[in-house]
Amino acid sequence: MDADEVRGRASDLPAEPGVYQFVERSARSDDERASGEAASDAGSESDLRGGDGTVLYVGKAVDIRDRVRSYADARSERIARMVERADDLAFAVTDTETQALLLEANLVKRHQPRYNVRLKDDKSYPLVQFTDHDAPRIEVTRDPDPGAVAFGPYTDKGRVETVLKAIREVYGLRGCSEHKYRNRDRPCLDYEMGLCTAPCTGEIGAEQYRADVESARRFFEGETGALADPVRREMEQAAQAQEFERAANLRDRLAVVEGFHDGAGAAVAAGDEDDGAATTDVLGVAVEGDSATVARLHAEYGQLVERDQHRLDAPEGEDRVAAVLAAFLTQYYAERELPDRILLPEPHGDDEVAAWLEAAGVEVTVPGAGREATLVDLALKNAHRRSGGEDELGALADTLGVPRPERIEGFDVSHAQGKAVVGSDVCFVDGSAETADYRRKKLDDENDDYANMRRLVRWRAERAVDGRDDRPDPDLLLIDGGRGQLDAALDAVEATGWDGPEAVVALAKDEEVVVTPDRTYDWDDDAPQLHVLQRVRDEAHRFAVAYHQTLRDDVSTALDGVEGVGPELRKRLLRRFGSVESVRQASVDDLRDVDGVGEATAETIASRL
Template sequence: MDAEAVRQRANDLPTEPGVYQFLDGDRVLYVGKAVDLRSRVRSYTDHRGGDADTNRPNDDVLNGPRSKRIRQMVSRAEEIDVAVTETESQALLLEANLIKRHRPRYNVRLKDDKSYPLVELTAHTFPQIRVSRDPNSGSTVFGPFTDRGQVETVVKSLREVYGVRGCSDHKYDSRDRPCLDHDIGLCSAPCTNEIDHKQYISDIEAVERFFRGETGLLTDPLRRQMDTAAQDERFERAANLRDMLSAVESFQATSASAVSTAASERQRTDVIGVSLAGNAPTVAVLRAERGQLVGREQHTLDAPETITDPAAVLGAFLPQYYASTELPEVILCPEHPAGDDIASWLDGVGVELRVPGAGREATLVDLAIKNASRPERERNESVAVASALGLDSATRIEGFDVSHTQGTNVVGSNVVFVDGTPEKRDYRRRKLPEQNDDYDNMHKLVSWRVTRAIEGRDDRPEPDLLLIDGGRGQLDATRDALRSADWQVPAIALAKAEERVVTADRTYNWSGDDPKLHLLQRVRDEAHRFAVQYHETLRDDVSTPLDEVAGVGPETRTRLLRRFGSIDTIREASMTELQTVDGVGEMTAIRLDEQI
């Protein structure tokens, strides 16, 4: 659309509050909210790109001098759609819902990012304890914590004192005798009824009370064990317990202030922290209920231009986040969000917005800000990769890998890392034509990604770098796919054999302890994991002759296929070779030999 087309469309719009959308066919390019729809849309025809509503939280990055991106957005739009609302607050919420649903390219967009560890007690009959960044629904969660190593030491100490299981569901369900964790005193083995349910739940409740501040539930038993070990002259054991005790005491000292800062008379308080470090603003939400921290989340805002004002970040974040999340009684922020309509909306629904200047609440806001900060180390790794390869940036790296079994069930993975951190919402996977040609498989996978990007069917930002799991052959296939579509994105390869970085014109042999190599290895390994996971899912869904063999269940079938690669190879295996697979005894091996 040109300026005249926008002006004509604006003339037909009402002067009431509502939401407008710039559309390119069925694709939403931009969503905005207005007090006066006609005036707001008309403002896109002036020289400033629209400033009729300077308090709009999601237009802060678009107001002021008209940007190239705004001109591009308006020129690409074919239509402007509007929805009238009764109040400005209704428009605010509708705008937030539409942004979350359509993820328009030119809006500030919210993306989940769980990068700090939590301690999770699962909702199983016999709960499992684990350190997690993505807890399951229904779990009891404690945290967030900034030192993963310290948290893991504390969890191990809790398991040693209370015997809480740490194994996965698969391992728990498949046990017919206690495992090694029970033998070394880390688990009370509820899987084989070594402890009754009532006693186990009592131990779980003790763990919960420890995380809620009853330090002595762990420090006292550790101190008694340490003293006993010293008296028995088991000095190495005593030293290990001393280190555990030190870690636990340090853990409680750093977390206690955060636990006690939310006003206990409030049923729920959400604490918001903002970080502008890196290439995208990050927001952390700490949740407190009845004076206890019960959860945390971290999110990034995908903004079309740089945001330098925390108030603008808060103005964009709050309506989108609470459009699909239950509102608390109190929200604590580091400063007031941009837009008077935010405060009016929250006040209208009975939520108190506070910006504490000092005291316990200010301490909690400071903690949220720390949680919002991405690790500087990971950003530095991205900068180092870009510098070594002569790139402008390596902030956003996409990894690719292909997995198959001798040309069957061929799948490809496409993972994304931003500032050295997995961006799992942007992961994609693809089933490919069945063929035993690694180079052409990679060509097809990258061509699929390129085609979707060029045709506008992939709403993810353009990457700074493509990383291919493989060597020169896979890289050449990738570069051919990029060249054919004229997609100007640099690509490199990293093979597992020698861990050398292969580019178009040279090969780098970086040191094994080089941080920038570690980043590329994480991307490569995650692409491999994601591809293999999808491949195994497809393979395991296919019926095979193994299904008819008594004693061969899904897990044993998977292990056999993973070990031998195909049914034909299993047929050729000797009895001795078959029995090297976990779960295959002599009788099962005989059945396999007779029936396959």
């Protein structure tokens, strides 16, 4: 690549955190390589060639576009030779800089690119493992045991150790070796210090210990309250007892626990199998016109190590994403080793494919929440942000006759026959989701879609006019709906005098037509300006539905009116069992395990449900 080509390729890349790779796909002779690389490149070249070419360099960036553009003016002769040798670029977006750091480290270890500086000791980031024993041990490790369940990797070992100490104090999980655990006739010092419940000598029953292990695992799976709630209660008790130093220490620990899943690393849970290397594939699908992109993230033993994209012809009719998934699963894995687990954004809906995967022992999951759902979201993000895409925002600006809409806000309303009415306000910047600027609003219950949309947009407009919204004004407002919803939104904008947006348009879901104040557009399915609006519309719809479901469960469930069950206990029950149906199926003993549920309340819940 020359400098102009690097700048041109960089302009198509997203301005988001992630990882980029310079790749050599063209065949070159050994003589050509030798003449182009001086003695400063000492060392033998790893044979990394294959169908995807040779990875020359892997880098991470807060802004992929800016970082890649900088290679047009290489800072050293070595990097200049790398750029000249490369003839392709690949990239993967991540949600955070931490995830980019971890993915870069794993890709460097896997591909061993000759132009990267590589650590000789090949150390990995720490993980937390629960060993495969009758009484599992919890510990930080870089080399998990066979049969263990591992979570991680994490970049901040100090925070991990703080959380582990909290886990052991709350749940009493052992941290000793098997040698120390076996054949004991009395508990060790950890038991006296309150760090272990001593399953080795039967101070705690095997069933109760297993239950404590499961509670601890739920925390690493993303349920922060499994650890934060007990620590908070202990902190409050210490404060009431005027043990202020201990309360302050617990306060600091609580802050680490509550922020653990946001900043300690990108956790991926993967159960280890006989060979010690359980594998997970995460798939995301983007269907645009008559083509589809499937993004695959691959994790081995809890670490995200690979990412690739594949193009398919999109089928016609309904459930296009499901059809793409079914086709991809059969075609991609027919000649490849199946992973132990596959995470999908939605069911593939093919009974024959399901039977094949089940017979092969593959666990197929459509996660609804937690870390697995976060991975699926990341795969979807990569599917939508494929390399070399068209200038969607430029096409949208040209078609609508407005300035380029760098910032788009999408609005949708969700409710159940006028109950638990909520509105979503999502934000996309430069064609990509800006989740930090998402907002949601609980609206008055009314079974009128137009009135609900008017109230939602008026709420946003009034906050902007009064200076109470800390976000910049959008260039374009996108309303989920047709002419009625658009007119309601325009009424709200006009009534408040908000002059921020350059344009307000609506996208009707059934017909996929774009409605503006002056006309209606029926663009081709493969029109780039339609694609960007569809992404914003779909995300506004998803965000609204997710909030509506949460609010509906919170406001109206079968637990309402059950004697002894108030709002806080209801939340704890739903947090513990996941749904009212799971609460209904729980035994009295299971119900009593929930904090605040006594025997009488447990029996009342069981009988009423």
